Every structure is written in structure tokens, then in C-alpha cells.
Amino acid sequence: MRVQPFGEDPQPALKAKTGAPAAAAAVTAAAATYRTTIKIDSSNWSAWNKTIHLWNRDTWTYLPVNNPGSSLTATVALPPGNYFVGAMYGIYDVDSFLLTKSFTVTSSAQTVVLAQASAKEVALKVDDATARHDASAVWLSLPNGDLIGFAGGYNNTRTFVTTASTPGTTLRTHEILTKKGTTALRPSPYRYDLTKSWAHPFPSSLIGTSKTAALAKTTTTIRGQGINTPGTYESVSMFGEWTGVYLSTQMRLPATFVEYVTPGVTVSRFARYGASQYLDLGDRVLPAGLSPSTTAGVGPLAPSRRKYNDDSRRAGNQLQILENMPYGDSAGNHGYDYAAKATVELSAGGQVLKTSGTGSMVVDVPAGEQTYQLKQTHTRTVAGSQLATMVDSDWTFTSGSATRGVLDLMDLAMASTGLDQRNRAGAAPVTLTVVPSTRRTAAASTIRAIEWSTDDGATWTDLPFTASGAGVTASLAVPATAAFVSLRITAENDQGGKLTRTVQRAFAGPATGADEKTGDVTVSNVTINGGSVLNLGTSGTASVAATFTATAPSGIADAGLFLWHGAYNAPDGVQLADTSCTPVNATTASCSATLYFWDVRYMFSSNALAGTWRASAWATAKNGTGLAHRHSAGTLVVKRVTRLATANATPEPVRKGKKITITSTLTRADWATGTYAAYANRAVTLQWIKRGAKKWTTVKSVKSNAKGQLTTTVTATADGSYRFVYAADTASAGAVSVFDYIDVR
Incomplete structure (x- = not known):
């Protein structure tokens, strides 16, 4: 047979054996089964919420087991044979356990005991006395590709595993170490990202120690998006298995830190801004020794192709539209935001063929070749970013059934210099580089215009540019009074294709933006903690409720709130909130937010954080255009106990x-x-x-x-x-x- 992806050249022929397998002999009688009780021998209270998994060790077929809650046992009826059982339990800040055992069923009932006392601690350490455990994941890989996992956890969690192994199994651990005493205002200057695998037979000790000098070393910077915000840096070790678990390190973005990584291991990474935006930093394998530093999150943020280029394409008489990476950075990292709202519209000959409220849709189209217009807009108002509040792409392209595969849409690669760690312009000019291209073809692509605006696109000014390589460069002296700079870029190719891309608030300016108001949206009656003072000691957690009212003639679509302390653009304290709104009537919504301080010691590590915190609150209208955003809509006084x-x-x-x-x-x-x-x-x-x-x-x-x-x-x-x-x-x-x-x- 031949495999030929849509729109690409045929691949070499492959040979495959055909024909149905021989039928298995009929089973004349059901095999006898024997009651097998699996028991967890543990005094750990979290063992009552264990999960138990069972396999036939001869075929490595998975056998379902009923896991009754609040019980240390599970019962299953098994025919004679060889079996392998694994149990896992643990919870946040409590020791985690992964217990396994091989056993054989012969001709009678039995009890199989998984003894916690037989487990040994698994951990990865380094020769740096300042490093401490931040997060870990431990799992067992079985001969059939199944996994038992993931044990491990964060902060003070230790993990214990049974060392008696079974042929074909591999124990893996992934551990993150950061500096002792790390807090939001005193972030760890380094991050150890360590991985180790033990194949059968497992050693009696599962403590691995690495020398820092033998690890891979690099410096990573993650830029902010106009503002300081809580975020995470997350990584997962890749072994070709069907799943994995990302381990996150809390950070205050922007951030710069040194990474020490187990060399030769593929690691997939991403950064999270606030609660909803993710920047996929891709897979990386580092050799031992020093590697060049990297910077992610450099603006302007703009759409990029999907990771595997499986975006919009033609299949027969259908156009399959998929453009859902609107917040990529200048390094080519892919980005998306779960809180963003998307609209897509496909037209031809002045007639709208279909619209969608997501980043994708499938449209039935005629077989003949014709010219289409595809317009897509992403909008967002979020706590984690002040940038790319609206990203609009307006394409013109030609397609017919004779051409299948990726659509001939144009792309723009944008990069900049002259922005600071929060993607803010200063006194020096900002240099922009824009490179146009066309998917699937080698069409000659050209930049026709670059425009900029400091009033969110109400007025535009042409920006001169000069040819540079495959694209153009332009220099922009940002006015000191500008809070944000928006960009509108138009490109064409020699096949009639066109793209006009608008990025509202592509990067920030030197000034602090004022409250925003578009249309008749209002945010009022903001109350935090019932108007009471929040008194905090030196440890523990705290939860604060906030309420406010939002109104708009068309009704309220969305709303949000967060607390900040210090300067609005560069706060020394930020607390995000989960916000929900309940309609009171057609125009008014009652909104509530919960602010959870998950670790007082981590979040309040400076006495300067005492005093007045301010609430930034916003609401958007259902008509898609109305917005009210008050940067200081309410206050919360926080005091030291x-x-x-x-x-x-x-x-x-x-x-x-x-x-x-x-x-x-x-x-x-x-x-x-x-x-x-x-x-x-x-x-x-x-x-x-x-x-x-x-x-x-x-x-x-x-x-x-x-x-x-x-x-x-x-x-x-x-x-x-x-x-x-x-x-x-x-x-x-x-x-x-x-x-x-x-x-x-």
C-alpha cells in the first residue's frame, strides 16, 4: 500500500501482511475462579482512598478491580494464573505510596497483602545543600506499555515504592528541586529538573544523587505581558509512553532562572500566565554542560501555526478551518488562552458561508476553484496579561477540490527588540521584524503596509519599513505618553492571497493605562471580605470572598477580578480569583469571586505587603463590544497579626x-x-x-x-x-x- 498525506508527494510503498488470523479453539467450559482479596497493610490514613490495578502477568492483560471507597481491601474472582497488582495512595503534603506485588492463583482463595513497610523511599538529590524537593512524579512502566502512576507530589511529600520488581517493568521518577526558602518575592534562582529510570531488577536503594557539574545547564527567561503576574513553569519527561504528568514550579512572571537538567532526556515544557494562558515551549534535549540561554514570551504575541502544522486544510468538498494558536511569541512558541473568545467567518463572493464561535469549523463548499475570505477574531480580558486583547486575522485565499491538504493561507512571523522583561517599550526605539510566508506553496510573499496605533485602533499611522532578508524591518519611537501600541500589518502573495492582521496592544508603552470603558458597561458595588480587614500570621491559608455588580444593555457575558499591591504595572503582590456571575435580569449580573491564599508564608514574604490592596475588576457585554475595566474598583486592607x-x-x-x-x-x-x-x-x-x-x-x-x-x-x-x-x-x-x-x- 502507499501512504500519501493530503497535498504532499507520495511516500515509498510499504509492505503489509493481509489475511485474518486463524480462529482460536472454542472454549468448551468456563475456567474455575477463586476469590482473591487484595489488602493494603498501612496505617496511613490516605490509604483508605487507594486505587488498585491488576494485570494477568502471562499476557499483561488489564483486569478491572472494584475499588470500594473507605476500605483497605478489594476483592476479585480470578482463574488460575500469574498476576501482578499495584496500589497507589497519597494526598497533598502527605507521603505517597506505590506498592506492587506478583502472585499466583492455583486452586484456592487467598489474600494478597501489599505491605507499606516493604516500600523504600525514591528520591533524586544533588550535591547542592541549598536545594530542596519541590515536586515529583513516580510511575511504573509495564511490558505492555501500561503505566501505574502517578505517585509523588509537591512541597514536603515523600514517595515510597516497593523494590521487589517483575521482569519487563521499569520504575521512573521525575523530580524538581528549587532553593530552600523560595517565596513569591524571593523566587528560586535555579530549577533542577531530574529524571532517572531503573529497569528490573530494581536496586535496594532508590535514592539517586547527581553532581551539579555533570548535569546540563542553561538559563531560561520567561517574559511578562505588560504586568507582573503569578504563573508556572512546567515540564514532563518524555519516554515514548502514552501519557505523562507535568510538574509545575510556581513563579512570578517575568522570571529568569538557571536550569540544571538530566542530560540526554527529552523534556516537554510550557509556561502558564495567570490562570488561563499557556505558552508551549516545545520539546528539548540538552547535552551535559552549558547550553545557550533562551527567552520565551517575547512580543508581539500573534497567531502561529499549530505544533504539527495540522491546521486549516481542504478535504474533498470541505474546508476544515482550525486556527487556534493566537498567542504565539516571536521565538515561534505556540500559545493559547482558555479564557479568550473566538469568532470565525468564511465568505465567498460576498456571501457568508458559515460562522463559528470557536477557533474551528467545517464548511461544505463547491468543488470548483474560487476565492474565499476567512476572518477570525480572538478577544480576551484576563488578569495574567495586558497584551493582545484583540487579535484579528483577515485572509483571502483560493481553493478548489483539485488541491487538497493545507490551505494556502498566509502567515506573518513577527519579532522585536527594544522591549523590557514585561514587553514594555522605553525611551529607546523598538525595532520590528516581519517575515511573510504562504503555507504549502513557494508563493512570493510581500509586506504591503505596517500601521501603528496608541488608542486601541481608533486612529492609525503608517510605519515606514525597509526590506530585510525574506521580510522587512521597521523602527518605532514609542511616545512616553503611550500605554500600549497596536499593530496592523498587511501582506500579499503573487497568487492573489492576502492577510491583514491586527494585534490590539501588541506591546506596552512606558505609561500606565487608564481605566477602560467601551459602551454602556458598568462595574460597581465592589466589596472584598465583607469590608473587613484581613489579618494574616506567618503560615497557613486564607480565603477571601469578593462581590460586585455588572450591568450592560445587552447583558453581561463575562467578568473577572484580581487583587494587586504596589504599582499597577509592576505590583509586588498579586492574587488571582475564580469569578462567576449570576444574571439578576436581562441587563444586570451579580458577580462573586473567591481569592484563595494557598500558602501565606510563600505569598506574603515581605512586610511591605501589609496595607491596602486594590481590586482590578472588569466585565464584558454580550454584544461583543462593550467593556468596563476599573483598575482600582475596591480595596482590601491586609494586616500583620x-x-x-x-x-x-x-x-x-x-x-x-x-x-x-x-x-x-x-x-x-x-x-x-x-x-x-x-x-x-x-x-x-x-x-x-x-x-x-x-x-x-x-x-x-x-x-x-x-x-x-x-x-x-x-x-x-x-x-x-x-x-x-x-x-x-x-x-x-x-x-x-x-x-x-x-x-x-
Whole structure:
């Protein structure tokens, strides 16, 4: 047979054996089965939510097992034969286990015990004492290609695996190490990306140690998109298996870090901006030693072809439109955003043939050759990016049934120099390079016009350019008053093809953008944490609710909110939110957002983060054009927790008229160190309540010393209790000590 992809040359002939296999002999009687109980021997509470997987070890056929919840056992009826069972359990920040065992069924029921005590820790370490475990994935590869996985986890999770192996199995582990003490404001300067495989028989020790000098080394930079934003850098080791798991490292983008990687291993990577945008950084294999540095996320962000060029094509009398990578970078990395809205329209001869609200559609068309117009628009308003808020591509191309495969659409490769780490222009000119091309053919492609705008496309100015290689270059001095620069580029080829591409906010300018309002959309009544102060200590989690109202004559399509602290374009604190809206009527929606601080120690590592945080809130209209975005729509005051030690009044008991000494200590959460430190030179109120009374009275004000200590004396008058009270200040919460009762005689 011959294999010939659409629109490409025939491939060499392949030979294949044909004919049906011989029929298997009929089974005359069902084989006897025996009750087999699989038991997890573990005191780990997460074992009650185990998953158990079973294979016939002679054929490596998978056998389903019922996994009852809240149970350490599972039961299955098995015919005589050889079997292999695996169980896995664990949960966030709790040790993870992957237990396996081979067993044989003969002629009776039995219990197969998977003992947690038999498992050994699996981990990858390095000769860098500052490195600590950040994330790991552990799995077992079976002879038939099936996998048991994925064990492992993040932060303090350790993973334990049974070392007794079975022929044909391979144990693999992928581990990420970062620097101890890493926080959002003190990111790890490096990332170890380590991989190791153990084939049967497994060694008794599953701890692998690498020398940093023997690893591959490179420096990676991921640019931001006009703003600082939470994000992740994620990687997965590729072994040709049917699936894998990405391990993520939390980052504040933009970010630059050194990578140390196991050499010779294929690693697939991507970066995530905010909650919804992904930049596919492709597969990479690094040799041992130093490799050149790379930078991803360089603007302007613009559409790119799909990773395997399986985008829009013709199949018979159908046009299969698939253009869903609208946020690629200048290095050719593919990008997409789950929060973006897409519209597609195909026309011919002035007549609309079909429209779609996604990035793809299939259209039935005549067999004859004709000229088509394809228009696609992606729009978004997201917390993780200020750029590429609208990307519009308007193609003209010719297609007929005689030409199959990839459509002859034009593409534009855009690159820039002169932008900073957040893709913002400064005082120096920005140089743009644009290279046109046409898919599938060698058509001569030419840039006809480049235009730029600083008012989101309300007005356009021609940008002169000069020929450079296969494309053109242009230099743009961005005005100091510009918050954003939009680009509109027109290209043609010698086969009648054309592309006009508009990228609204292709890159940012030196200025900070004002609130945005298009149409009659409003965002109002923003309330965060019910208007109350958020007091945070040195660890744990916190959850904050926010509400707001959005209105538009056509109704509300979408809305969002995030918190920021510092400067809007370069905040030192950012917290994203999950937002949902419920229609109140045809024009108004009630919106709610949940802000989850998943690790106070990580997210609040600077005392400068105390004070007022601001909410950026937005809403879009159902008509597709209305938008309201208020950068400071509401506020949340965040304070450091203070503590007062129990008041201690001495001596006890005391005679009336004698002196009483009362002491305590005032401390405050130090987010920089993760401890409670002395709060010095603060005025604290001493209060007293007489025995049987209902109201505390103020006795005096006492100042804390350099160690936060409070010491004062009073004259004993009657039985009662003393306590200290600290009133809140702009950055610190108030505190009340536990009282001390004193007996006056």
C-alpha cells in the first residue's frame, strides 16, 4: 500500500501482511475462579482512598478491580494464573505510596497483602545543600506499555515504592528541586529538573544523587505581558509512553532562572500566565554542560501555526478551518488562552458561508476553484496579561477540490527588540521584524503596509519599513505618553492571497493605562471580605470572598477580578480569583469571586505587603463590544497579626495598698522571616476589671521596650483581673492578652 498525506508527494510503498488470523479453539467450559482479596497493610490514613490495578502477568492483560471507597481491601474472582497488582495512595503534603506485588492463583482463595513497610523511599538529590524537593512524579512502566502512576507530589511529600520488581517493568521518577526558602518575592534562582529510570531488577536503594557539574545547564527567561503576574513553569519527561504528568514550579512572571537538567532526556515544557494562558515551549534535549540561554514570551504575541502544522486544510468538498494558536511569541512558541473568545467567518463572493464561535469549523463548499475570505477574531480580558486583547486575522485565499491538504493561507512571523522583561517599550526605539510566508506553496510573499496605533485602533499611522532578508524591518519611537501600541500589518502573495492582521496592544508603552470603558458597561458595588480587614500570621491559608455588580444593555457575558499591591504595572503582590456571575435580569449580573491564599508564608514574604490592596475588576457585554475595566474598583486592607502574651500580675496574693507588677510581651508577625518578632516602642493599654463587674476600665498606657516587653506597676485596691490591649495600627492588627486574676487581701 502507499501512504500519501493530503497535498504532499507520495511516500515509498510499504509492505503489509493481509489475511485474518486463524480462529482460536472454542472454549468448551468456563475456567474455575477463586476469590482473591487484595489488602493494603498501612496505617496511613490516605490509604483508605487507594486505587488498585491488576494485570494477568502471562499476557499483561488489564483486569478491572472494584475499588470500594473507605476500605483497605478489594476483592476479585480470578482463574488460575500469574498476576501482578499495584496500589497507589497519597494526598497533598502527605507521603505517597506505590506498592506492587506478583502472585499466583492455583486452586484456592487467598489474600494478597501489599505491605507499606516493604516500600523504600525514591528520591533524586544533588550535591547542592541549598536545594530542596519541590515536586515529583513516580510511575511504573509495564511490558505492555501500561503505566501505574502517578505517585509523588509537591512541597514536603515523600514517595515510597516497593523494590521487589517483575521482569519487563521499569520504575521512573521525575523530580524538581528549587532553593530552600523560595517565596513569591524571593523566587528560586535555579530549577533542577531530574529524571532517572531503573529497569528490573530494581536496586535496594532508590535514592539517586547527581553532581551539579555533570548535569546540563542553561538559563531560561520567561517574559511578562505588560504586568507582573503569578504563573508556572512546567515540564514532563518524555519516554515514548502514552501519557505523562507535568510538574509545575510556581513563579512570578517575568522570571529568569538557571536550569540544571538530566542530560540526554527529552523534556516537554510550557509556561502558564495567570490562570488561563499557556505558552508551549516545545520539546528539548540538552547535552551535559552549558547550553545557550533562551527567552520565551517575547512580543508581539500573534497567531502561529499549530505544533504539527495540522491546521486549516481542504478535504474533498470541505474546508476544515482550525486556527487556534493566537498567542504565539516571536521565538515561534505556540500559545493559547482558555479564557479568550473566538469568532470565525468564511465568505465567498460576498456571501457568508458559515460562522463559528470557536477557533474551528467545517464548511461544505463547491468543488470548483474560487476565492474565499476567512476572518477570525480572538478577544480576551484576563488578569495574567495586558497584551493582545484583540487579535484579528483577515485572509483571502483560493481553493478548489483539485488541491487538497493545507490551505494556502498566509502567515506573518513577527519579532522585536527594544522591549523590557514585561514587553514594555522605553525611551529607546523598538525595532520590528516581519517575515511573510504562504503555507504549502513557494508563493512570493510581500509586506504591503505596517500601521501603528496608541488608542486601541481608533486612529492609525503608517510605519515606514525597509526590506530585510525574506521580510522587512521597521523602527518605532514609542511616545512616553503611550500605554500600549497596536499593530496592523498587511501582506500579499503573487497568487492573489492576502492577510491583514491586527494585534490590539501588541506591546506596552512606558505609561500606565487608564481605566477602560467601551459602551454602556458598568462595574460597581465592589466589596472584598465583607469590608473587613484581613489579618494574616506567618503560615497557613486564607480565603477571601469578593462581590460586585455588572450591568450592560445587552447583558453581561463575562467578568473577572484580581487583587494587586504596589504599582499597577509592576505590583509586588498579586492574587488571582475564580469569578462567576449570576444574571439578576436581562441587563444586570451579580458577580462573586473567591481569592484563595494557598500558602501565606510563600505569598506574603515581605512586610511591605501589609496595607491596602486594590481590586482590578472588569466585565464584558454580550454584544461583543462593550467593556468596563476599573483598575482600582475596591480595596482590601491586609494586616500583620499581633500577639500579647498572657498578662502576669505578681505577687499573688497581695495585700491591699501594696504594689503589683504586671508584665506581658507584644510580638508581631514578621512575614520576611516567618516568625513572630518583638514589636518595640508601641503604646499598649493596661485594663482592669473588678471582681463581679461587667466592664473593663483603662488603668494606664504602657510602652513596649526593644524586646517587646511590657512592665508596669499599680497599687492593689480590690480583687480583680488585669489584661493588656493593643489597638490596631495601619499595618498591624489589634491584640488582647489573656487576663490574670489577682487576690487582694
